[in-house]
Amino acid sequence: MTVRGLRPLTLLTVLLLAVGYGLAFFWAPLDADQGFRQKIFYLHVPLGIVALIGFVVGGYHGLRHLRGGKPGSDLRSYVAIHMAQIFAVAVLITGAIWGRTAWGKWWSWDEPFLVSFLIVFLLYCCYQPLRLSIDDPRRQARAASVFAVVAGAFVPINFAVVRMANQYLHPRTLTNSTDGSMPGSVAITFLVCLVAIAVLYATLVRYELLSKSTTFRLRALERQAGGDDLIPRRSAVPQA
Amino acid sequence: MSGLRTVWTVLRKDLLLERRSFELLPAMALLALGTMIVLRFALDQDAVVGDLAAGALLVPLLFAALLGVSRLFAGEERDGGIEQFLLSPAPPGALLGAKVVGLALVLLALEVVLVPAFALLLFGEPLFPVLREVLLVLFLLDLTLATIGGLVAGMAIGARSRELIVPILVVPLAIPALIAAQAALAPVLEPGAEALAWRWPGVLAIYAVVLALVGSVVGEYLVED
Amino acid sequence: MPPAPAALPAAQPGPAPGAPPAIVSHQLLSAHGQRAVIRGLDLRIETGQTVALFGANGTGKSTLLTLLAGLRSPHGGTLEVLGHPLPAERWALRGQIGLVAHAPLLYRDLSIAENLGYHARLHGLPESRVDEVLGLADLQERRDQPVAALSRGLVQRSAVARALLSDPALLLLDEPLANLDPVAAELVAGLIAPRPGRTRVIASHDPAAGLAEADQVIVLGSGATVKYVGPAGPLSVADLESLYRA
Numbered sequence: 001m002t003v004r005g006l007r008p009l010t011l012l013t014v015l016l017l018a019v020g021y022g023l024a025f026f027w028a029p030l031d032a033d034q035g036f037r038q039k040i041f042y043l044h045v046p047l048g049i050v051a052l053i054g055f056v057v058g059g060y061h062g063l064r065h066l067r068g069g070k071p072g073s074d075l076r077s078y079v080a081i082h083m084a085q086i087f088a089v090a091v092l093i094t095g096a097i098w099g100r101t102a103w104g105k106w107w108s109w110d111e112p113f114l115v116s117f118l119i120v121f122l123l124y125c126c127y128q129p130l131r132l133s134i135d136d137p138r139r140q141a142r143a144a145s146v147f148a149v150v151a152g153a154f155v156p157i158n159f160a161v162v163r164m165a166n167q168y169l170h171p172r173t174l175t176n177s178t179d180g181s182m183p184g185s186v187a188i189t190f191l192v193c194l195v196a197i198a199v200l201y202a203t204l205v206r207y208e209l210l211s212k213s214t215t216f217r218l219r220a221l222e223r224q225a226g227g228d229d230l231i232p233r234r235s236a237v238p239q240a
Numbered sequence: 241m242s243g244l245r246t247v248w249t250v251l252r253k254d255l256l257l258e259r260r261s262f263e264l265l266p267a268m269a270l271l272a273l274g275t276m277i278v279l280r281f282a283l284d285q286d287a288v289v290g291d292l293a294a295g296a297l298l299v300p301l302l303f304a305a306l307l308g309v310s311r312l313f314a315g316e317e318r319d320g321g322i323e324q325f326l327l328s329p330a331p332p333g334a335l336l337g338a339k340v341v342g343l344a345l346v347l348l349a350l351e352v353v354l355v356p357a358f359a360l361l362l363f364g365e366p367l368f369p370v371l372r373e374v375l376l377v378l379f380l381l382d383l384t385l386a387t388i389g390g391l392v393a394g395m396a397i398g399a400r401s402r403e404l405i406v407p408i409l410v411v412p413l414a415i416p417a418l419i420a421a422q423a424a425l426a427p428v429l430e431p432g433a434e435a436l437a438w439r440w441p442g443v444l445a446i447y448a449v450v451l452a453l454v455g456s457v458v459g460e461y462l463v464e465d
Numbered sequence: 466m467p468p469a470p471a472a473l474p475a476a477q478p479g480p481a482p483g484a485p486p487a488i489v490s491h492q493l494l495s496a497h498g499q500r501a502v503i504r505g506l507d508l509r510i511e512t513g514q515t516v517a518l519f520g521a522n523g524t525g526k527s528t529l530l531t532l533l534a535g536l537r538s539p540h541g542g543t544l545e546v547l548g549h550p551l552p553a554e555r556w557a558l559r560g561q562i563g564l565v566a567h568a569p570l571l572y573r574d575l576s577i578a579e580n581l582g583y584h585a586r587l588h589g590l591p592e593s594r595v596d597e598v599l600g601l602a603d604l605q606e607r608r609d610q611p612v613a614a615l616s617r618g619l620v621q622r623s624a625v626a627r628a629l630l631s632d633p634a635l636l637l638l639d640e641p642l643a644n645l646d647p648v649a650a651e652l653v654a655g656l657i658a659p660r661p662g663r664t665r666v667i668a669s670h671d672p673a674a675g676l677a678e679a680d681q682v683i684v685l686g687s688g689a690t691v692k693y694v695g696p697a698g699p700l701s702v703a704d705l706e707s708l709y710r711a
Contacts (some may be wrong), residue, residue: 015449026394069399101428119412120412122411122412123412124273125408128395134398134399136537138552139398146461150413150451150454153450154416158417161416165419165423205333238355246658251585253572256579257572260575315572315574318573319571319573320570321570323570324584326536329589330559330587404546435708
């Protein structure tokens, strides 16, 4: 992937974001209960879905790394997870803002999506510390890939269990905005926003991959030229 | 050499070592008991039932399990056991398999101390009528924790700060299992115990099986450096 | 000046015609953290040869042995052991390498016999092989003592016994005679003696003894330098000692 190839993708991302959030603000109807505040739904939920898919994609690349797939698989796994972590922070922040405006509190244990997200986030917070604690680059990539696979499988299970427990502990939860039938315009707007956020994720992943691989090539050239600084510095970033 | 025979070989060696040093199980039991005493004062109740009782049983178990997981490869690292193993033609995944079985056995042995202590010190109702249900849930939880522990300890082989990495990885992975065990035990431990809702042991079993499957696919890569 | 590595044919037990070399490396690189420990090492060791590995403390002797055992991945260059490129085909070396490392690789809370028994089962060897090796290493009387209670010399003998259990094709020995009294040293030297098809790499600090049985010599220097790689023939003990000090 080159900078040239990234340009159309970037333009597409900007366009989709503009259309999606244009629809969300000017076309989709105001929510009967929550009014304008409910618009954050078009940001919060797509971010959440994309972050979760990103974690699972990280697991997929981790598995490919273990199975001796393409050499860049560990880097792809790292970047997929790293970007999903950033999206996950945004999910927790937008979720808290939504909770504050809708129910008057920053955090609610009654919202299974948010609670599951916190647990998943907590687990993925250990990803970089795990990498950093293993010096040997080959071993680090191995352990990180196993983590990515295990955690990727953990994501759906965790969601199912938290949702089940929530129904059991609080049979009458607050009505969830994603439940029930959405009016057509809401559904369409939501879908466009989801696609826009997904494309944003893919674009950012590409940018980070390009940046990292360029750095590696630069370092390799420096090493060739300088001779010294033979061994890459200890780092949580894969040394592809 | 087949995988199962290797698992048995390593397991037998580990059990012999634990029998001889007899340090892990007492330490885990003491930590669990200490946690129960803390809970007595934290909850400020002489006897607990229901939700609190389930939590007061599970939290000490979790702490003890954390201790067990961080010690899982301690003997191997001290005496070069992983190198020995890698120099032999034995299948690498079997080492991790043996560790999981060993940890499960240690956790089950721990219940022999933990459950009576819980019944005597904290539980406000007679435990005997619901003993079967409690033991079933704990059995499934032990298997799940042992699988998580084996995977996490495997990831942390050769990590510099193993005692930091292991607990922070085990706890989030254990949360779904602990939620399921809590939801299963809470009604059973109410006065006038309700019947066990079978879906929660089911969830535990499914989680354990999924983890075991994932582990069997990726686990061997952890040992074979 | 050290003599240049000459392209002389190897001295005694020559390679069987057509047999693949036991160890081949090209520009081998290994590092601890950011510091290179071995750099630019080119090796070609034929099957059945004995290699003496010299170098002051901290020059990478143990690192090289763990690399050859497949327990550590090279950071650069290529390495082939017993015909298998490392680290890609590390699994193929399993059971073919006997390693006597700095650490004895024995469980200190188990007895000698239990340690060897465990190792034999991992290798799929019969229990009788344990007795045989215990006998060879003259450890029968001590067989039930825990390793933690043994003197360093006895631990060393047990470690050699463990390494020889599977009668490996490649022996990697890190100062195999360390901590041994003369009688025990003679016993162990006999156990690890050259045999047809057995390739040996022996790290030692004794130039005279090391040179006496070596076909090839490797001298590692500080700062990840390689001071000499080549046949032992042209080297005298005095040459080696001056290399050592240089």
